[in-house]
Amino acid sequence: MKSLLAQGHLFSNSNAQLEKLNADGGEKFAHKLQAIGLNPLKPTGIDIFQMNMGKMCNQVCKHCHVDAGPDRKEIMTHETMQLCLDVLAQHPEIQVVDLTGGAPEMNPEFRWFVEEASTLGKHIIVRCNLTIILANKKYHDLPEFFAKHKIEVVSSLPHYTAGRTDRQRGDGVFEKSIKALQMLNEVGYGKEGTGLKLNLVYNPTGAMMPGPQGELESDYKKALLANFGIVFNSLYVITNMPISRFLDYLISSGNYDDYMQKLIEAFNPGAALGVMCRNTLSIGWDGYLYDCDFNQMLDIKVASKSQHLKDFDFASLMKRAIVVDQHCYGCTAGLGSSCGGQVV
Secondary structure: OOOHHHHOOHHHOHHHHHHHHOOOOOOOHHHHHHHOOOOOOOOOOOOEEEEEOEOEOOOOOOOOOOOOEOOOOOEOOHHHHHHHHHHHHHOOOOOEEEEEOOOHHHOOOHHHHHHHHHHOOOEEEEEOOOOHHHHOHHHOOHHHHHHHOOOEEEEEOOOOOHHHHHHHHOOOHHHHHHHHHHHHHHOOOOOOOOOOOEEEEEOOOOOOOOOOHHHHHHHHHHHHHHHHOOOOOEEEEOOOOOOHHHHHHHHHOOOHHHHHHHHHHOEOHHHHHOOHHHOEEEEOOOOEEEOOHHHHHOOOEOEOOOOEHHHOOHHHHHOOEOOOOHHHHHHHEOOOOOOOOOOO
């Protein structure tokens, strides 16, 4: 399976995705915010600095909103990472550095950056796809490296059964993910008293909204412990966003209209109050700034004079209006959705 970009697919163009999302006459997301007094949506802070280290990945998952894969070559350079470090050093109020991709570990500067960010006292999160740990001998010591720097590991595991995981992420992914989780457990991840956090991510394998986070977490913990001896801290439940490969799936499977209507009807004002774009800033692999990772993939930059790391202005960014569009229903439906799981 190739990325949409390698296929020359229409939805490798972000404008084409936005045109589709706005073509069907559903109530505008901004109108929903207006009705509850949240338009324009404003930031509450910049607590989390989420960096896309590049779109290279050893996997090609069917639902990937980044359209990542082995054929993607975009990568954050050493110079751009240094700009990130400069910003982080100047702003102690930014406490968390959240590293994502692609597979962030495939960036050859990944370990250097982690070591530098650690010296600044930041809490570092890595969004590890698990299979990268087994993909090549040079990655086999990642669990020890993560533990040495007390990195919080967040890993997608679409289900605790092989069939549902492999259907979304590719044949053999479940077996490799289980082995990687056992390697993380061996160095202390997910175990009480170690301080090494291991959190998993669930997202539905079809055109449906996820169930309650607490119930799924309990099911995951029982099944993974009983069948594989695996322990972890928390399960984050995330709603699939109707962009990129999942948008293509919705349309090609005939589920697009029903899925969007479900999201619109399930709009939750409480979830809108807690969306992650209010306290997170997303950094593109090329140094441009976005309100969230989804806006980044749709090439919707922040509405601020500070649009790149080279022009970073904390005060200006705090005054900006967060840019919203129809895909934002994915974060406000039901119990809400964010990179940290459900929000209400």
